[in-house]
Amino acid sequence: MWFSGALIAYLISFSEGAIRFNDGKTLNEPKVINGNDAQKGQFPWQVEIMSLKTNNRYIYCGGAIISHDWVLTSAVCLDQVKSVTVFSGINDLNDISGTTTDSKSYIVHEEFDSKTLQNNVGLVKLKTSLIFDENTKAISLSSDVVGDGVNVTISGWGHSNKDYSSNITAILQYTSVSTIKNSECAKFYGSDIVTTNVLCTYNPDLVKSPCVNDGGAPLITNPDTDPQHVGIFSFIEDNGCEQNYPAVYTRTAQFLNWIKNKTGV
Helix, strand or coil: CCCCCCCCHHHHCCCCCCCECCCCCCEEECCCCCEEECCCCCCCCCCEEEEEEECEEEEEEEEECCCEEEEEECCCCCCCEEEEEECCCCEEEECCCCEEEEEEEEEEECCCCCCCCCCCCCCEEECCCCCEEEEEEEEEEECCCCCCCCCEEEEEEEECCCCCCEEEEEEEEEEEEEECCCHHHHHHHHHHHHCCCCCEECCCCCCCCCCCCCCCCCECCCCCCCCCEEEEEEEEEEEHHHHHCEEEEEECCCHHHHHHHCCCC
C-alpha cells in the first residue's frame, strides 16, 4: 500500500501522558531540535508510527526496523492503542513512493511504568513483511552498554520549535550529540528516573536535542559506517529541548534479551 502527502494532515500531536514532578517540571515525548535534513536512504531503518488510542485520538512516534516483520519503538507509543500503522522507506512525508504497513500485533513491555517511563520499550509486528531495498533496511541492535562521551545520532520528523499547532516537519531531521554520565543526568531528573536501564545525551554549548512528538525514535552509533541501535528515545523535560536539558533514552542493550525472546530477531 502506498501513501501520499496527505499523511501529514493525519499526524496529530501527542501531548498527554507526561510526567510531572513535585517542582512542576514535566517530562514529554520528543522532536529533533537544530537538526539537519536527512537524505533519502540515509536512515533506511527509520519509520514513522501512527497509533489510534483507545480514546480515538491519533498519536505519532518514531521507530526502527529491526527485521522484515518487526519495528522497535517506545512503550508510550503503543500503550492503550487500538491500531498501529507504520510508514517506511522515506525521508519526506510527501514522498508517494513510501510504504504503509498496518500492524498485526504490538507488544508493550510487561513492566512499563507510565508514570516514571521505566521499561519504556515496545514492539510492532507488521501484518505484511517489508521488502528491503536501499531505502528500507533493518538496523542491528547493539549489545554494548554505551558509556559517557560517545557521539550518537538521533533522527525524527518532529518540528524544530515548540509550536503545537505545527508539530511536524515533512523532512526527516537528524542531529549528533554526546552521551553523558547517568550521575550527571540524575541531577536533573533524579536517580529513581535515571536508572541503569537508561542513557542520556546533552550538549552544553548548543541546543541539539529531540523534543516533543518523536517518542520511540532510534538513537544510533556510527550511522555512516556501522550503524548500531543503542537507545529508544523516552523523554525530556517539557520545554527542555529549547532550554537545554538532557534527553533520556531506554538502553537497547538492557532489553536485548526481551526483544529477542519476543521477536526471534
